[in-house]
Amino acid sequence: MTTAKRKLDHIRICLEKEVEGGWRPFDDLSLVHRALPGIDADDIDTSCRFLGKDLAFPFMISGMTGGHPDTKEINVNLALAAQEVGVAMGVGSQRAALERAEVEETFSAVREAAPMIPIVGNIGAVQLRRGGAEVIDRLAEMIDADAIAVHLNFLQESVQPEGETEAEGAIEAIRSASDLRVPIIAKETGAGISGEDARALLEAGVEIIDVGGLGGTSWSGVEAYRAEERGDLKSAKMGRVFWNWGVPTPVSVVECAFSGAQVISSGGVRSGIDVAKSIALGAMMAGAALPFLAPATEGSSEVVEALRVYRRAFLTAMFLTASKDVSDLRSAPIVVLGRTREILEQRGFSAKKFAVHREMSR
Template sequence: MTTSSRKLDHIRICLDNPVESEGVVARSFDDLVLVHKALPEIDEADIDTSCRFLGRKLSAPLMISAMTGGHPSVKEINVNLALAASELGIAMGVGSQRAALEEESLKDTFSAVRDAAPDIPIIGNIGAVQLKRSGPGILDQLAEMIDADAIAVHLNFLQESIQPEGDRDASGVVKVLGEAANGSVPIIVKETGAGISRETAASLADVGVKMIDVSGQGGLSWAGVETYRAAEIGDCDLEEMGRLFWSWGIPTPVSIVECRSIGLDVISSGGIRSGLDVAKSLSLGASLAGTALPMLKPATKDAKAVVRAMSPYLRALRICMFLTGCRRAGELKGVPLVVLGRTREWLGARGYDLNEFSAYRELTK
C-alpha cells in the first residue's frame, strides 16, 4: 500500500469510527480544577488572549494540530482548515509530508495551506524514521514546500507497532534529532498520542531540542486507528495488539509537567476539547495548545464550519481568564490549580510536588 492510500484510510477511519482513548485514563483534564477568583478585579474588555509563536502574532495560544495531506481527496480539508486558522488568527500544522516526497504531484495538498493562510505560523511535518533515513537536509525541502515556520518531527512508534506496514527501527533517532535541532529550520519534536516523559525530554534537551509538542494520551488513539486497519485486512494478531494498547501512553497533563520540568517550551495536545482545557494546559506551563480530531469533520464541509467549531475554544479561554483574574494569557501560569484523581496519583508517584500548582502559587507571588 502506498503512503498516499494509507493517509486516506486514516481520514476515513477517523470520520467513521470512535478512535479516542478509552477507560479511566481518557479524560485527565477533568482531574484539573482552576481555582475560581470571585473578585477578579479586571475589566473583561481589557483581556488580551494574544501571544507570539514562531515570530508571528496569534490571536490566542491555539493551533489546529497536524491532521492530513498527501492524497488528492484531502486537499480541500487542508484548505478549509487553513482558511479557518487564518480567519481566527491561530497556528496550523499539516500532516506528514512523506507522501509528497514520494510523489511530486501531491505537493499541492500541502502547499495549498500556505496559499490559503499567508500570515499565520504553519508547521510542516515528517516522521522521525523518515528524517533519519533522509538526513536533516530534508527539512529545508519540507519547509520550502509550504513556506513553513518550523517542522514537526513526529514520534509515532506506538502507531508503527500496530500498523501492518509499521517501521519499528527507532535506533539512532536521538542523534539525528540533535543534528536537525542545530540546523537552519526550527524543529518541534512531536509525539502522536502517547506523550513524552521527563527522561525522553531530558534526552532531547541534551541534543539541543528546544520545543516539544507532548501530544499525550487522552485524545485520538493511533493504535486505535491501526486496530481498524488491521481488522479490515484480517490481521487478527495486530488487531488484538491494537485493542490491548489502545489507551497506552502518558496523559497530556502529566506529560506537560514532565517536559516543563526539564525547561523545554511545551505545546499541549492530545485530548484538548475546549478552551477550558487550553487554560488548564497554560496553567500547567504549556505555551500553546492544539487540537485536531474535533476539527476534522467540520473541515470536510467548509472553512466556516471549522470557524464555528473552533470559536468556542477562544471564547471559553477568555472566560477562564476573566474568572481567574488574568489580563494576559501568560498569567494563567500563576493561577492556582487543584490536581485531583489519577493525575494527582501519577504526578505524586513520579515525585512532583503538587503544592507547586495549588495555593502555594499565590503565597509565593
C-alpha cells in the same frame, strides 16, 4: 499499501469511529474559580507570539493530513480558518510528498491559503534518519514552514503490520537537524513524552516539544480498526491492547516544562478550558486536531466557528481565574486530582504546588 491510501483510511476512521481513549486526564484538573476577578472581560488580552508571529490566542490546529488529492480541500479549509481566527496550523506527515511530487500541492496549498500565520511542517523520525538533515529544508520550502515537527509515533508503528520500528539513531537524526534554518519541534502522536525523553531532546538541540499525550485520539485504536477491516485479527488485538498506552497529556506537560522545554499541550484538548488548564500547568500553548476534522470536511466557516468556541471558552476561563493576560494565567492556581495526581506524585512532583497562586519558575 501506499502512504496516500493509508492517510485516507486514517481520515475515514477518525470521522466514522470512536477513536479516543477511555479516560480524559483533563477531567482531573480544576482551575480555581475567582468570584471577584477584579478585571473586565473586555480588557483581557488572549494574544501571544509563536515562532515570531502573533496569535489571537495560544492555540494551533495540530497536523492532520495531506498527501492524497482528496485531502487538499480539508487542509485548505483548515488553513483558511486558522488565518481568519489567528491561530497556528500544522500539516500532516509530508512523507507522501517526498515519495510522490504530484501530491505536494495538498501541503503547499496551506501556505497559499494562510500567508500570515505560523505553519508547521511534519516528518517522521524514521524518515528524517533515512533522508538526512537536508530533508528538513526541502519540507520547509515546500510549505514555507516556520518550523518542522519531527513526529515520534513508535507506538502506532508498532501495531501496524507495515510499521517502521527502527528507533535506533532517531535522537542523532534530530540532533543533526536542530541547527538548520527552521526550528525543529519534537512531537508525539498520542502516547506523550516523558521527562527523560524531554531532557534527551533538549540536549539534542530541540527547544519546543509538542507532547501529543494520552487522552485524545488513540492511533493504536485507529490501527486496530484498520486491521479489523482487512481481516488481520492479530494486529487488531494488538492495537486494542495498547489503546490506552502512554503518558497522560497533563503529566507530559508538567514533565517536559519542568525539564526546560517550551511545551505545546496536545492530546485530548477538547475545549478552551483545556487550553487554559494546559497554560496553568506550564505549557506555552495548546493544540488539537480531531475536533476540527469533521468541520473541515464541510467548509472553512465551520472550522472558524469551532475555533471561535474554543477562543471564547479560553477567554472566559481567563476572566474567571482573574487572568488579564496569558502570563497571569501561567500563575493561576489549578487543582490536580485523581489518577493524574497519583501519576505526578509517583513521578516526583507535588500536586499541591499547582493549587496555589505562584510565580512559574520551572
